Amino acid sequence: MNPTSAADGHALPVAGGRATAGEVWRLSRGHRLRLTAVGLVGVAGTAVDLIPPVAVGYLVDRVRAGTADPGTVLTVTGVMALSAVLGAAGTAVTVAHATRIYHTVLAALREQLVSRAMRLPQHLVERAGTGDLISRSSDDVTAVADAAPAVIPALTVTAFTIAVSLAGLAALEWPYAAAFAVVLPVYALAMRWYLRTGPRVYRAERAAMSARAQQILESQRGYATVLGFGLAEHRHRAVLTASWDVAVHAIRARTVQSMLNARLNLGECLSLAAVLVVGFVLVDHRLSTVGGATTAMLLVLRLLGPVNQLLFVVDTLQSALASLSRMIGVVTIPVTETPGMPTPPEEPADAAERGTAVRLRGVAFHYDGGPPVLDDIDLDIPAGQHLAIVGPSGAGKTTLASVIAGVHLPDAGTVTRPRRTAVITQEVHVFAGTLRENLTLAAPGATDRDIRAALETTGADDLLDLSADALDTLIGTGGHPLTEAQAQQLALARLLLADPELAILDEATAEAGSAHAERLDRASEAVLAGRSGIVIAHRLSQAAPCDRIVVLDAGRVIETGTHDELLTAGGTYARLWAVWQAGQRLGAGR
Known part of the structure; x- marks a missing residue:
């Protein structure tokens, strides 16, 4: 029994x-x-x-x-x-x-x-x-x-x-x-x-x-x-x-x-x-x-x-x-993972020599009782490079990010990633507590000087002006409410303090609205600087500056290349880009 x-x-x-x-x-x-x-x-x-x-x-x-x-x-x-x-x-x-x-x-x-x-x-x-x-x-x-x-x-x-x-x-x-x-x-x-x-x-x-x-x-x-x-x-x-x-x-x-x-x-x-x-x-x-x-x-x-x-x-x-x-x-539920995510497999020697930060081989995944969401994904991300993942709704972008991060385990294939990997999703949570406590959750040893530098880098230093208490200001439930843009800036500053080898931004700036889009994009670029990064792009303007772009559709990689290469190829990405630009022009004309 x-x-x-x-x-x-x-x-x-x-x-x-x-x-x-x-x-x-x-x-x-x-x-x-x-x-x-x-x-x-x-x-x-x-x-x-x-x-x-x-x-x-x-x-x-x-x-x-x-x-x-x-x-x-x-x-x-x-x-x-x-x-x-x-x-x-x-x-x-x-x-x-x-x-x-x-x-x-x-x-x-x-x-x-x-x-x-x-x-x-x-x-x-x-x-x-x-x-x-x-x-x-x-x-x-x-x-x-x-x-x-x-x-x-x-x-x-x-x-x-x-x-x-x-x-x-x-x-x-x-x-x-x-x-x-x-x-x-x-x-x-x-x-x-x-x-x-x-x-x-x-x-x-x-x-x-x-x-x-x-x-x-x-x-x-x-x-x-x-x-x-x-x-x-x-x-x-x-x-x-x-x-x-x-x-x-x-x-x-x-x-x-x-x-x-x-x-x-x-x-x-x-x-x-x-x-x-x-x-x-x-x-x-x-x-x-x-x-x-x-x-x-x-x-x-x-x-x-x-x-x-x-x-x-x-x-x-x-x-x-x-x-x-x-x-x-x-x-008593058996759990073999370390806190936060499963322990990644050891990075192969040849991958380390080539400086590969992330490697996926034959990755497949499906949710219980559902059809395959990812199918036979092969992907390499060189260390220090930034990869954008784009595609239509339901293509499997968020699921792929979750599998790479270790939130979900693949049904088949292997995933290699750095041990220090951090993820920010579009559902950003502000914990009840002080501004300092929110920022040092993933970096308990961070000093006030480190915290202020992270806020300044992400353009969130105005959070210090919420009250005279500065870093001791209470936020979240029972404290000063933050706007969506401020909450996302807070999450980006938190990631900067954690200093991971790989940062995954899963539409992390998608909910703030167009009024703050440019500011949040700059904050994201500052956070990704000097480390490997994956961006699940809600706005194609986020994908264009990345070193490489992967186009996902129905759980498969259908295109990969730089922004210019994909535009020249005239495929799915080029069509998505044209539709996105038309929408931008329409929005600007109103």
């Missing part, structure tokens, strides 16, 4: 029970000695709590025998008070240390989840839906963290209390323990029913939450498209449907919870009745004393609370385990 499984053919995998337990055990490394100490303190603390029932039973027998006096009462009261203090201290120490270990392990798991999520192949995330990944790193993490107040006492103090109390009951009079044991099948049947029903219901609830997150995320990301095509009502219905689906599954989960509670109440009633009957018979036959029966009843009453709490918290535990399995399902 596979350690992980998927809910369907597209969702990210969910770890099985064995894989989840193995990962938790691995994460507990370094904490196991502390866990042992916590267990010992917990057992000692709950053992002390056995003293009050025994003391009450002792007092009852002394009263019936007529040998009790004020000193006896004071002694019993003092012993009970002292045991209560010691028991509470043991409980506090146990819960506090267990909680600290719990959250330490959860923090380590959360860090692994984020780290692995950043390394997942893009096609895997796209196929599953970004909402699924976001739900696992937010909703599921919250569910596991929020379970701590209920789960930790149940797995520590409550479990110890049950074990110690059962042992004390058996030591007092074995018939009392036998009477309680007779009722245990009621609890066992309740748990059997719940374990068959609960996990399935909670998995469905978490899956519904993921689907809702995906619908909300798509509506937010596609806001402009939703408005442009009048799809607001359609998207509203989609989100509403997903939200109602969550509500239905949540009601089912709460129904299961209520049915479990009813079964636990039945077990409690039967337990008390059984011990009372046994106590009556034993006292009647002088096999036990009234004090002994009183102690037994107090122990059973002391047991019922923890038993119900432990079984009832299984409801919370199942929900947390469902989320934990989804988190570990991501953590």
Whole structure:
């Protein structure tokens, strides 16, 4: 049986029970000695709590025998008070240390989840839906963290209390323990029913939450498209449907919870009745004393609370385990790539001698279930040269850039590229934080002087004037909003600071509009200066200055050469150039 499984053919995998337990055990490394100490303190603390029932039973027998006096009462009261203090201290120490270990392990798991999520192949995330990944790193993490107040006492103090109390009951009079044991099948049947029903219901609830997150995320990301095509009502219905689906599954989960509670109440009633009957018979036959029966009843009453709490918290535990399995399902996805992209193959010796920066041989690629997007691509890019990739919409330009960058792995063929490769796409993201933090993401060691030089080189030094805080100006969410042109300049300055061997600009200046096109083109040229570069050209004016141009159509290279050579050849590029120039003249005449 596979350690992980998927809910369907597209969702990210969910770890099985064995894989989840193995990962938790691995994460507990370094904490196991502390866990042992916590267990010992917990057992000692709950053992002390056995003293009050025994003391009450002792007092009852002394009263019936007529040998009790004020000193006896004071002694019993003092012993009970002292045991209560010691028991509470043991409980506090146990819960506090267990909680600290719990959250330490959860923090380590959360860090692994984020780290692995950043390394997942893009096609895997796209196929599953970004909402699924976001739900696992937010909703599921919250569910596991929020379970701590209920789960930790149940797995520590409550479990110890049950074990110690059962042992004390058996030591007092074995018939009392036998009477309680007779009722245990009621609890066992309740748990059997719940374990068959609960996990399935909670998995469905978490899956519904993921689907809702995906619908909300798509509506937010596609806001402009939703408005442009009048799809607001359609998207509203989609989100509403997903939200109602969550509500239905949540009601089912709460129904299961209520049915479990009813079964636990039945077990409690039967337990008390059984011990009372046994106590009556034993006292009647002088096999036990009234004090002994009183102690037994107090122990059973002391047991019922923890038993119900432990079984009832299984409801919370199942929900947390469902989320934990989804988190570990991501953590245990095999990923051999280094952060950001796959490790490129070693550059062949002959390529190094000729100074080849990028080499593609027989590269083919297709998206899941789709036709080939790239077909038998052979391409060499000499070190230090700039290559433009042009072609009609749908020709495979962005896919080719992604394969070269390592975002997608080719289905066939080989790709060789520099290890230090950076990509800027037309979807530029501004992170919430300071201007300095945004620029040093890929170059943590950059000084303020380096940052200012990069901003000046890319013509983005006006970003320093957004506020009096200069590099400490907050931008992004909650800060100064940036225009599309400013965001693209920021991305170009970030790339300049990263100083890659190969820079890939995938229509990186396409969204800023014609008003800023010339300025952004100059910034792009400054960024590419002195390094190998690939430009996916949205405007053919970006392609013309490049050392070589590749024309792509239907996933194949149909033309290659310099700007002048391709114009002279009178092929596809020449026609694209003529159409583009006509559009420029038309736009200028308006």
